[in-house]
Amino acid sequence: MWSSKARARALILLRSLRSRHPPINPQVPSKTLTLIPPSSSPKPRFFFSSPSSQWPSVGKDSEIYGISDSNSPLPEDGDEKVGIFGGIEEENILPEDGDEKVEIFGGDEKVEIFGGDDKADIFGGIEEENAPEIDPEQVESVVSILHGSSSADSIGLSLDKLLLQQHLSLSEEFVARVIEALPDDAGADCLIGFFKWVLKNEESSAKNPRTVGLLVRSVRNSMQLTKMEAYALWDLVKELGKEKGLLNTEILNELIAMFWKLEKGKAGLEVFSMFDEFGCHADGNTYYYTIEALGKRSLFDDGWGVCKKMLDSGNLPDGSRIGRIVKFLCRGKKAKEAHLVYSMAKEKNISQLTPSLDPLVRGLSACDETVPLALELLEDYPKGANKYANRIFGSVVKGLCRIKNVQEAKELLLRMASSGPPPGSAVFNFVITSLSKEGEMEDAVALVKLMESKGLRPDVYTYTVVMSGFAKGGLLDEAYKIYTEAKKRHGKLSPATYHVLIRGYCKMEDYKKALECMDVMKQDGVQPNTDEYDKMIQTLCLKALDWRNAEKLLEEMKESGLYLKGTTRSLIAAVKELEEEAAQEEGVIPA
Template structure:
């Protein structure tokens, strides 16, 4: 018979598999085995009370992995001269398994011994199966029986093979069949239409069986306006009790949120619906309210999102990390910094923080609103909970803290939070702290941090050196400034024009014009075209020292280098020449140069030239009269 060869092959594959430890521990003495009709003659029953269910391994590797654990477990069958076992070789059963099948164990084992199976006496049910098998063998084609048998053996778990017909799938098919797809399509078509008749009236005119599955299908239908979905769900709530559940409401909220044409009207109508059923706390959960906050955030309606946030306790829901983030994100759309901070305070009090990326956005938002201390407290809480925002967040926080002298020490301390592998990318943050220290005139700390950067990283650039050199130059500590310039050049960095100009200014303020001029010459070697400010510093410095010839030479060099002096240079020289040198003739020549260059000299300085000239002429007249 065809089924005998099929059974032989099946048992040959299956009997080489061993039971798993999980099955050995879980199966009780009440375990039953139900045999398919074609194998009912060899129904098995456990002899030992703790008999396990046969476990069918899916691979040779799985057999090998359990070999040692089950090497003491033996099995036995009595063949009753059935050709099924006597022909094991031709059915594909090897010698070892053929011997295995021929074992008998008539003695009941004691506790701790191995166990076996004995041949069962055929029960009336088994006899019925035999007769049914014989009838099927004659009445039904071999192909259909073979398909049925193959379906039964596809499951790799033995407990699923030797069982009665599964009724769960039948029940599921029955539940699905309760929803009439034609009725669903009618409702879907109605919701997509733009009928002038009210939706509720139209729904009442259609005869259909409303159920949870029915409403689920409708709510998951694409291309239906949010307004119609909300109206349909309102109608369903009044007519079917089963749709009053969190799952149904969440499906509606998801459908509105995922709509490509999300409108403010839909969002507010959805919120009105949620508020109406809010007293039924069992219907609302954190996920639903979070979705609502997100919707209002996308629509840039932060006040509505904040209203949802404030209703959590009324509806018996607990905000999670995403709740706080979504609320702050909604408020950020309108830069509502003062309103966002109380939300952050509640987040810190609850200890429920979102993930690192979202924490980073909250910190950056607070920094943008100049709430740097508040941003720092959020960052610290996240750090304590081992939630790490992106590096850009730390950069933004340190930069913001460095702008205020009060929070500058916090910024300096936060530099320790950079991991060594990202330290080389933190130049901007270290530079902002150095700049802040120079602004606060903490020159020793600024130099200390600069030297630390030189030795440990991140490598300082020209800008960082310039900050410190400028600070020392303005403070009159020229030795420190020159020392840092040499360190800068030793690292292959070239001081820019601004650096040279600042150092020159420092020397000029101290009256050290020779040193200032030496810096000027050095700057000119490395930068052929200098800034007008550089010459302006020298001119003013020489005028202050009453070295007018050198000042006029600097003015000439400025013209030779292709730079046009401005009114300020001329004005300073003319005033100095008139007031201190009483050299109105040179001053007059400078005035002519200004006029030729299209520059204008203010009336007060013009009058000064005239006054000095008249005074000199008057003095000369008096001198001639006195001599006569």
């Protein structure tokens, strides 16, 4: 719609042309305004008509703010602007933002009042120059045939009949209108059949990028699209692609997206591989669609091949799509390659890369070689974005412990405890276990206390690994203190907790305390298993030569329904026999 300002200017200009400026040739009647309603368009359009071909024209000297004949001087700097009524005109006759562009046709030249984006006639209707006239009834007739036909043969016969009856004008615009008018539930075979029919009857209307693009997009969006129809469309496009310049990147991208939708990764890769042959250049979306299509079939090696070409070209999609590519590569155990994609996107200042960090850091942490890269990437998390990333940070801690970089793991844990994300018990356990194995017991105990200060309750496993560290160092008293503390905090301990003490006392050859620990274990309701009995009996026989306590343990096993291996059972008998032989040699009667 016109603004009131634009309409007023148009009417003023019309009046000035009709009444204020007489014809150049006085003998020629002045122009009149005649309404000529076009038959093919509901919008009226105004033209100037005259009994003679010689009427006043708006010449090259005419200005937007005034009309002069060829002898009138043009306004110069400092001169007043002559308005359309011949007087002084305000400065704001020039176009303003939001006004519309109005054209008055008055001869060989156009006078335009600028004020908007659209070109309008004097009553505000948008007018396209030389636009072909399209009969909507003919479009509807063709759509009805395509939507109601069940086979390509019937479509062709019906369209041939309609072509003769209604004298269809198969222009590019008509073909485009038909394709756009078809509903999404129309079969893709109908679209392809119609296109082939047009190609046979009016080749130029089908062989242009616009029509081909509409066909491909409509087939892709078809609700009833089948794999056979998709391959039929691809065969047609390949044939059309022999003509240079007919296909473009957008058309081929639509084809790749279509095969992605149908989970046909190899077909999408075939389209991608023919870009050069068709004279097209892949863009960021091309690489993204192809990788997604390959991802549907877990074709990770082919996907990485496409990624390498993407990196070589430097054409990357937006940040959210980079995240999906990174996730795809990490799913295929290609975290190192995914890091290359992320790094290039970062160099190009592509935004919204944060979502790609989680899968990338997790993937890098799973491989010993790339754990340091995962540690570096933690710096890319924006402040506040790592609030809920404790699992991701924890995976880096675990990776550092796995490669025995315990000090880096401890520093990262302390950083998490001070500034976030808050570490959980599992993260503390990773580091405490590694420190205990390394004999760094002072640091291990300090982390236990830090854990408690953060409101986390050390579990039985945490106490057990600390006890194990002390026991390995021969510090059984310290291990027993940890055991006592664990027993206060937890009603029932695990067999492994007692096993740490038992094995520690056996290592120190304090077998009496080891046996006492087994008794306490049973009193606490934790039953030793077969392996525990077996190892204790072997230790008593081989190191302490104490077959009597070993035999007592054997009887306990029988009462508990446990079975001792024959080799260990025979070991008890062998030690007993050995003691008897030694006693006989010394003349001592064994007790």
